[in-house]
Amino acid sequence: RTAIKQMLTAEKKAATGKKSPYLRAAGFCVELYATQLVERAMTQELMKNGDSEELRVMLGRIYLHNAQYEKCRQHLNDALSKDKKCAVAMTLLGHCAYMEADWQRYRCDRVLPPYKEAVQYYEKALQQKSPNIEMLQYIRLARIQIAARKYQEATDVLHRACKLQPSATTWLGVAICHFHLGQLQSNNAKHFEIAEEALQEAAILDSQNAEVWGLSCLISLAQSMPGGKVENVYQPKAEEAVTSLRQALLLGLSLSESFPTQASILEQAGMMMNKVSRFAESAAAIRRALDTAEVTAEAMHYALKVEAGDAFTMPDHLTVNKEGLVVMQDGTVINPNNRDACNNQLFNLCKIHGDTSELLNDMVSAANSYQKVIEVLQKNPNNPSNKTDLDLYLKKIVPVLETLGKSKEAAKYKKLRGNEAYTPGRTSSAASQKSGTASKPATGKTLKSTTGSH
Numbered sequence: 261r262t263a264i265k266q267m268l269t270a271e272k273k274a275a276t277g278k279k280s281p282y283l284r285a286a287g288f289c290v291e292l293y294a295t296q297l298v299e300r301a302m303t304q305e306l307m308k309n310g311d312s313e314e315l316r317v318m319l320g321r322i323y324l325h326n327a328q329y330e331k332c333r334q335h336l337n338d339a340l341s342k343d344k345k346c347a348v349a350m351t352l353l354g355h356c357a358y359m360e361a362d363w364q365r366y367r368c369d370r371v372l373p374p375y376k377e378a379v380q381y382y383e384k385a386l387q388q389k390s391p392n393i394e395m396l397q398y399i400r401l402a403r404i405q406i407a408a409r410k411y412q413e414a415t416d417v418l419h420r421a422c423k424l425q426p427s428a429t430t431w432l433g434v435a436i437c438h439f440h441l442g443q444l445q446s447n448n449a450k451h452f453e454i455a456e457e458a459l460q461e462a463a464i465l466d467s468q469n470a471e472v473w474g475l476s477c478l479i480s481l482a483q484s485m486p487g488g489k490v491e492n493v494y495q496p497k498a499e500e501a502v503t504s505l506r507q508a509l510l511l512g513l514s515l516s517e518s519f520p521t522q523a524s525i526l527e528q529a530g531m532m533m534n535k536v537s538r539f540a541e542s543a544a545a546i547r548r549a550l551d552t553a554e555v556t557a558e559a560m561h562y563a564l565k566v567e568a569g570d571a572f573t574m575p576d577h578l579t580v581n582k583e584g585l586v587v588m589q590d591g592t593v594i595n596p597n598n599r600d601a602c603n604n605q606l607f608n609l610c611k612i613h614g615d616t617s618e619l620l621n622d623m624v625s626a627a628n629s630y631q632k633v634i635e636v637l638q639k640n641p642n643n644p645s646n647k648t649d650l651d652l653y654l655k656k657i658v659p660v661l662e663t664l665g666k667s668k669e670a671a672k673y674k675k676l677r678g679n680e681a682y683t684p685g686r687t688s689s690a691a692s693q694k695s696g697t698a699s700k701p702a703t704g705k706t707l708k709s710t711t712g713s714h
Contacts, residue, residue, distance in 0.1 A: 286305070298318065298319070302319055312342070317352065345389070350385035357377040368520045395421060406521060407522075409521075412437075418433040431465065432518060432519065433518070435472075439451070452479055459479070471513065473508035474525040478528055483497045515553055526545045546612050553609070613629045623660050627666075634657065
């Protein structure tokens, strides 16, 4: 009784109307995902107090939690028909569109889902005179805008979020926006400085955030190359980038990111480290990207072997379903005939990893990566750009295999290219000159020993 009196007193002071006990009970049950209890409470509310905006919002909220999107939309639209300015209903409709498009699972190695409906509802909710203050809508709206390359709009949303409730995630989003704005404006130093300041705020709130360290690496690399030129690399910043990347890898940086873009932090770090001749760090970043890709290079390799009917032993963590398609441990089915499944990003990672491994004189890793690239290119031989790439990688793999003493495999790739004349060991000798080591058969231990400390 004392608690009820105190609650009623607080409501009077806040100038809010008396709330039905059925709505209070439903609000509690929504947090427990107790759908049947919410429905029973709302049935009693409807019978005793009649239909209302709050009743519809409550039902919309519980159906959203249970992924019953049609029912959710129906009740939330009914709430908006009673009050066109209901910001809570608009926010929940935005969440409904977000979840229905599977945005919560979006990564850089997935196709960009539709987003216009979710953005429309989120923006409407935030534009109301009495907006619904919910941090999740700010983060989700910014996530969509960053993925759609609308960095300036995302910056405005995230700055508002930081004022309301600062967190490592919101400051990370601000840093990502300014980093990409800096890149779009020809390596604008001002944007990089703002991004660096935002990362400092994020690190204070969560020093164990792998993405914060990964982005710090990218910003340091961008600052080490004024104007994007690699001729005069500022070494202290390059060293700072190496330290940040090592810490990010240690904390488990992967392709699952809070604010994914078309190129992951790992992929960008690998490419930029390559530019400043930090080949060991580049290989470590690309290898982690390959290991954490949704469709791993290994799984795609076996999927192509299954389709070709080759004889081989399938690893324990991969299976083949009734349709003859390879299935990963998490249930992801790989269809090599689907270009999306072949995964452009995975394909590019294999290219970078192969080239970097060769520069490190790790011919075993280089040969494996080149083989995966060639397998994917052979799936679409009629594409003119694929023909050019296929010719290039057939040319690259032969001297690598010859260096490893695999003359039979090298002969097979020579035949694929049309028996053109080769200079044996040409690629491997070039790699040796760049890495400063003598050309010799590699054991594959070079890269492992280099990346083990990361």
